[in-house]
Structure formats: C-alpha cells, structure tokens
Amino acid sequence: MTAGTTVRYRQAVVALALALGACGGGDGKAPPAQEDKARAERIVFTEADFPDLARQPTDNSDDDSDPFRKCLNDNQVLVDLGRGARSAEATFGNEDETVVRSSAVSLAESGDDAKAAFDEVSRKTFVGCFEDAITTGFEEGIGTDADLQNLKVDGLSVDKHGDETVAYRATVDVVAAQEKLSLAFDYVFFRVNRAVAVLFSFDVGQTLDKGERNRLSKILTDRMADEV
DSSP states (O other): OOHHHHHHHHHHHHHHHHHHHTTOOOOSSOOOHHHHHHHHHHHSOOGGGOTTSEEEOOOOOOOTTOTTGGGGTTOHHHHTTTTSTTEEEEEEEOTTSSEEEEEEEEEOSSHHHHHHHHHHHHSTTHHHHHHHHHHHHHHHHHOTTSEEEEEEEEEOOOOOOSSEEEEEEEEEEEEETTEEEEEEEEEEEEEETTEEEEEEEEEESSOOOHHHHHHHHHHHHHHHHHHO
16 A cells, blocks of 8 residues: 555545544523534634644534434434534644544533433444444445455443543454554543533554543543533
C-alpha cells in the first residue's frame, strides 16, 4: 500500500467513525435554543486541550441513511448530537490522521429527556446494533478493494464521570494491498443533568491510554456541570 493509499484509507475510516459518533437535571422550561447552543460550544474540546493536535473540519449534515441512526431509536437528543440547534462538536487530529480526538454534546430540553437518551446508549442490545452499523458503514465507505478483519465491539470498563457514564470500544483490521492497519475506536458517553455528550477517539496501532481518557472525560464533564 503506498503512502497516499494508506492516508486515503485512514481518512475514509476516520470519516465513517466520526459519523457514528456525531449522529446523530434541570427539568422545566428549557432555555432558548440559542443559549443552549452557546453552552454546548463552551463544553466541547478546544485547541488548548490538545496542544499537539490541530482542529479538523467535520461534516455535520443530517443523513437519514447513516447506519448508526437505527441504533438510536429516533431519540432526538442523540440524533442531534453534534449537529442540532442545542448542540456542538469539535474534532482534533494529527497530520497523518493516526490519532483523532472528538467531542460532541447535546443539551436536552429537560433532565428526563437527557436520561431517556442515555438509556438508549446504555441498553444491552446497543453493542450488537453498534457492531452491525460499523460493519455497514465501513463496507459502504471503503468499498471492495479493502478487507475488514477481526471486527469486534465490546463494552469498555471506565471510571464514572458526571451523573452517568457508559463506554464502548471497536477494534478492526483493515487490509488492502497486502498491508494491514489495526484500528481502535473508543466511544464514551456521559450525562450531566440535561446534557449528553460523547468522547470519541481513533487510533492506529494502539488504543487510548486510560490516563488520557480520564483527563478528557473530566474536561468534558466538568464543563457540562458548569454549564447546565
């Protein structure tokens, strides 16, 4: 696999994985959406959080064909995650896209709505749906000139941050032109009051270090607590 081809496949899988991550308790009357949008933008990662990474543009357009969307049971808080009127997203990566860190947050109109959203990503059947969605997304996005091997999605044991935390790790080998890329994707979901967020990480040849995951989790949930 040439250097250019390697970068192309990395770009493809990063784009697919980010699409999965950005799909898609103060109860009472919700603040105006514009105010919540500003809160969400103050929660997500900033350049100061990643001195060695650069901010990357992302496509937050709505896509009903997103294979991950069926796993959300049309929960609007999750569908809006990173792309809705009360949400924000920020992604950072290195130059060759072997390391990507992203955050997306949605502010629900009530704590009950946020809890219902978190329940969707916490249910036992979510892992199986998630694995099917990743398989479909990779196959459609990469095409037939690359082979997916050893795809696995499992729950990930993590420290609790915020009111609720649940995490998943996906690992897969992408083989093309007799070269193999071993990829790891972590998705850590949080709820704080009426805010729901996801921390996404992508790594080639390694997995996200626990200490770094805890650092990023604390950044997000502390900001969520400050804002909602």
